[in-house]
Amino acid sequence: MIARAKEPEPELRSGVVLPMAFSGDDATLVAALREHHPGAKAAFFDRHAAYLERVITRVIGIDRDLADILQDSFLSALSSLHTLRDPRALRPWLAQIAAQTARKVLRSRSRRRWLRLFVDAEDEARWDQPVAEHEPDTLRALHGVYAVLNELPTDDRITFALRFVEGMDLQEVAAACGVSLSTVKRRLSRAETRFRMLARDRPELSEWLAGGSRWNDQ
Amino acid sequence: MERPVTDLETLGERTAGALDSHATDRDRAIQRARRGFLEAALTPAGNRRVVGRGWMVAVAAIAAAAALAVWIRLPPSSLAFTAGGEKGVLESWVAAPESAPVPLRFSDGSVFSVEASSRARVVAVEAHGASVALETGSLRANVVHSGRGAWRVIAGPLTVHVTGTRFAVRWSAATEVFSVSVEQGSVAVSGSVVGAERPVRAGETLRVRVRDRQLELTNAREAQIQASPIAPPVSEQAAPDRVAENQPSALVPPAAPSHARGSKPEASEDWRPFAERGALREAFAAAEASGFEAACQSASAAELLQLGDGARLSGRADRATLALTTLRKKYPSDPRRAAAAFALGKIAFDQTGAFAQAAEWFRTSIREQPNGSLSREAAGRLIEALKRAGDAAGARGAAESYLARYPEGPHADLARTVVR
Numbered sequence: 001m002i003a004r005a006k007e008p009e010p011e012l013r014s015g016v017v018l019p020m021a022f023s024g025d026d027a028t029l030v031a032a033l034r035e036h037h038p039g040a041k042a043a044f045f046d047r048h049a050a051y052l053e054r055v056i057t058r059v060i061g062i063d064r065d066l067a068d069i070l071q072d073s074f075l076s077a078l079s080s081l082h083t084l085r086d087p088r089a090l091r092p093w094l095a096q097i098a099a100q101t102a103r104k105v106l107r108s109r110s111r112r113r114w115l116r117l118f119v120d121a122e123d124e125a126r127w128d129q130p131v132a133e134h135e136p137d138t139l140r141a142l143h144g145v146y147a148v149l150n151e152l153p154t155d156d157r158i159t160f161a162l163r164f165v166e167g168m169d170l171q172e173v174a175a176a177c178g179v180s181l182s183t184v185k186r187r188l189s190r191a192e193t194r195f196r197m198l199a200r201d202r203p204e205l206s207e208w209l210a211g212g213s214r215w216n217d218q
Numbered sequence: 219m220e221r222p223v224t225d226l227e228t229l230g231e232r233t234a235g236a237l238d239s240h241a242t243d244r245d246r247a248i249q250r251a252r253r254g255f256l257e258a259a260l261t262p263a264g265n266r267r268v269v270g271r272g273w274m275v276a277v278a279a280i281a282a283a284a285a286l287a288v289w290i291r292l293p294p295s296s297l298a299f300t301a302g303g304e305k306g307v308l309e310s311w312v313a314a315p316e317s318a319p320v321p322l323r324f325s326d327g328s329v330f331s332v333e334a335s336s337r338a339r340v341v342a343v344e345a346h347g348a349s350v351a352l353e354t355g356s357l358r359a360n361v362v363h364s365g366r367g368a369w370r371v372i373a374g375p376l377t378v379h380v381t382g383t384r385f386a387v388r389w390s391a392a393t394e395v396f397s398v399s400v401e402q403g404s405v406a407v408s409g410s411v412v413g414a415e416r417p418v419r420a421g422e423t424l425r426v427r428v429r430d431r432q433l434e435l436t437n438a439r440e441a442q443i444q445a446s447p448i449a450p451p452v453s454e455q456a457a458p459d460r461v462a463e464n465q466p467s468a469l470v471p472p473a474a475p476s477h478a479r480g481s482k483p484e485a486s487e488d489w490r491p492f493a494e495r496g497a498l499r500e501a502f503a504a505a506e507a508s509g510f511e512a513a514c515q516s517a518s519a520a521e522l523l524q525l526g527d528g529a530r531l532s533g534r535a536d537r538a539t540l541a542l543t544t545l546r547k548k549y550p551s552d553p554r555r556a557a558a559a560f561a562l563g564k565i566a567f568d569q570t571g572a573f574a575q576a577a578e579w580f581r582t583s584i585r586e587q588p589n590g591s592l593s594r595e596a597a598g599r600l601i602e603a604l605k606r607a608g609d610a611a612g613a614r615g616a617a618e619s620y621l622a623r624y625p626e627g628p629h630a631d632l633a634r635t636v637v638r
Contacts, residue, residue: 025564027498027527035375035409037351039309045255049248050626058234062241067250074255085494086520088527088557092591142236145229164230165237169589171553192226208229 030087033078045074048094055098055176058165059158060105061146073101095168095176099158106154140204148198148205152191159184160191238626296343298325312338314355324348328369331358344368347380356388363403371398375410375428385418394428431503489513493524502528502537510537514544519552526561535565556587560596567603577603577612598629601636 024032029047032040052073056066063069077097084093145165149157155177162173163184174184199205299306302320314320314332322330322340332338336355340348347368350357361369361380369380373389376396383403389396398407398418406415411426411433418424418435426433489504505513505525517525522545529537542558542565549555563579566572580600584593597620604613617633624630 027530031498036372041256042252042309045252047628049252053244053248057237057241057244062237066244067247067254070247070251071254071258074251075258086524087498088523088561089591138232138236139240142233142240145233164226165233167230167234167589172589172591195226205229208232209225 026090027087030081030084030090033081041078044078048091049074051091052094052098055095055162055166056102059099059102059161061149062142065105069101069105073098076101092172092175095162095172096178099162099176100178103154103158106157110154137204137207141208144199144202144204145208148195148202151198152194156187156191156194159187160195163188296345297348299323299340299343299348301340306340308343309339309341311353312340319358322350327362329360330371333357341372352387352389354389354391356386358384358386360384361403376407376412376426377409379406379408379415381405383420395425396428397423397425399423489525490521493521493528498524498528499532500528501525502532502534506534506537510540514541517541517544519545519549519554522548523554523557523561526558530561530565535570538565553587553590556583556590557592559583559586560592560599563596563599563603567599567606573603573607574609577607577609594624594627597624598627598632601629601633605636 026047029040029043033044049070053066053070056069056073057063060066060069073094077094080097084090149161152160159173159177162168162176163170168176170181170184170188173188174181177184177187179187196209199209300321300323301307301310301312306322312320312322312332314334314336316335319334319336320332322332322338324330326346330338330350332352333356336357337353338355338357339351339353341351342349347370349370349372350359352371352373357371359369359371359380361383363381363383371378371380371387373387373396374391374394376389378385378387378398381403383405384401385403385405386399386401387397398405400418400420400422402420404417404419406417407424407426408415410428411431412424416424416435421437423436424433425436489501489508492498492501492504501524502510505528510525510529513525514522522541526538526541526545529535529541539562542562545552545558546555559579560583563576563583566576566579577600580596580603583590583596584600587593597616601613601616601620604616613636617636620627620629620633621637627633
C-alpha cells in the first residue's frame, strides 16, 4: 500500500546485508504485528509516527516531552492491539490512542499544577512557555492559542484541537475521543464559547481569529 | 458545495501551520521515540518519566540497586554472535548465496546454518538463547543444551521452541509450507494451524501447510502419518523425512473444487467470531466453507469490509470484489462505501493490474469521502494508478492536487517527481 522504491540488490560478500523494509498495507501490518513478524514493529512506527506526532502536537502544542509521549503512544497501541477490531481502521484507532495518551499527560499536568507540590522550575519551563518580546508574531500567536487551550477542561481542549487544529470532522473527533457525536458537539460548543471569551484578552490572536461567517450547524 | 470558513477554522489552520514551522525538534524527538519504542519491552503504557523531585527517587533506586548487586549475582549479559564470520548485528538481513550457507555462530557454541539461497535474521538475543527469524528457505541448527535454553526459530506464522537439539527448519513464504525435522533432542512448535506447543521428537518431521490448514507428523522409523483433524483423510503412507516443500505431496489430497484455495474449518463454524478477533483470513475461510455468497448477503457493511479484507489477504480477488461490491450496492448511504471503493482500487492495482480501473475506484473513494481517514492514501494511490495506466496528464493533475493538500504526505515525493 505504501509506495516504496525497489532498493537495488546489494553486493554480497559474506551474505550479510542490511535489513529489508516490511511491505504491505495496514491490515497486513496488523497481522504481522500480531504474529510477531520481525520488522513489523519498525514498519509500524515508521509508517505512523508522523501522524501520531501530529495529533499529539495538535492537542498538546510544542512540548519538550514529545519523544516520551510519542513512545508511550506506540507502546500503548502495541499492547492494546488485540482490541483493534478492524485492521483497516488502524489509522483512526491510532488517533484514539494518541488522544488518550495526550489526555493522560494533560490531566497529570493539570493535577500537578493545582497541587503545586512537585513542580520545580524545570517543569514550569517545560509547560509554561513565556513569550519573549522578540519572538515572531506567529510564535506569539501560537503560544497564545495554547495558553488559552490550557485554560479549557481537558476533554473540551482535546475536542477543540482535533476539530480545528487537526481538521478532523465531527465523526472523526468522536471516534478519536471514544465518545458519541452528541457529546462531541456539546464539548465543542463549550470549548468554542470559552476559547473566544479568553482569546479576547489576547491581542496576538486577533489576526488569526479574523475569518468568515459562522457556519450554521446542521 | 463550498461553505464559509469560520474564524476558529482559520485560527486552527494557522495554528497547524505555525506548529509545522516552529516544531524544529520534531525529527529528533521522533527518532528518540523510535529508539525507545524498538528497544522497550512491552510494558503497560503510562508516563514512566520521573517528574519534578522524582530524580531523587531515581538516585536512591540506583544506589539501592548497586548495594543489592554486592549480595546478588547479576544475570549474565546477552550472547554474542557472528554472521558469516563478521560481528552479528540484530535485525541484519542474512542472505546466503546460491553456492554456500552462512553460519550464525553464538558465543555458547550453538550454530544456526542459513542454508544456500535462504534468508534469515537474528531478531533477539538473551543470556541463554536467541530468536532467529527464517524469512524463507531452510536453516540447520545445532543448539548447545544448557538447561536454561531460550531459543526460538520463527518461520512465518509458526515458532519452533528449542532447548538443546539438532534440527532443520524449512519455510516457504510463497507457498506457506513449513517443516521441521529433528535429528537429536526435541523441539516444540506453536502457531498457525498447530495451535499451542506440539512436540516434535528425534526422527520426526512435522510439516504444516498453512494455506490449506493441514499438518502431518511423520516418523522415519515407523513411517506413520498423523493428519490434522482439520484436514481431509489421507489415503497414502508417508514418505521418509526428505519432503520437497514446493512439490505437490502425494500425502495431501486435492482440495474440494468449490473451495479450491480456501482453508477448511468446520462447515457449521460461524465466520463472525474470527472477524471479531481480527483473524480475517480465518473469517474468510469459514465464510467460504459455509457459503460465501450467503455470508455476504447476511453481513452488515462493517462485516462486508472484513470479509473483503480477509478474501484479499487470502489472495482471492474475486471474493474480495464480491464482498466489496455487495457493500456498495446494499448500503448506498453507508460511509464505508468509500472504504470499499478504496479497497476495490487496491485489488485492481495490486492483484489484477487494472490500473485505469484502480484509478477510477480511488477517485470514487475520494469523491465519496473527501476528508475521510483514507482520503490521503487514496489521493496518493490515484497518482500511482494514473501513472501506471499511462495517463500522464491525469497523473500530473492528481499530483498537483495532492501536493496542495498534503505537502508532507507519504506520496509527496512521488507527486513531486510527477509534477516536475
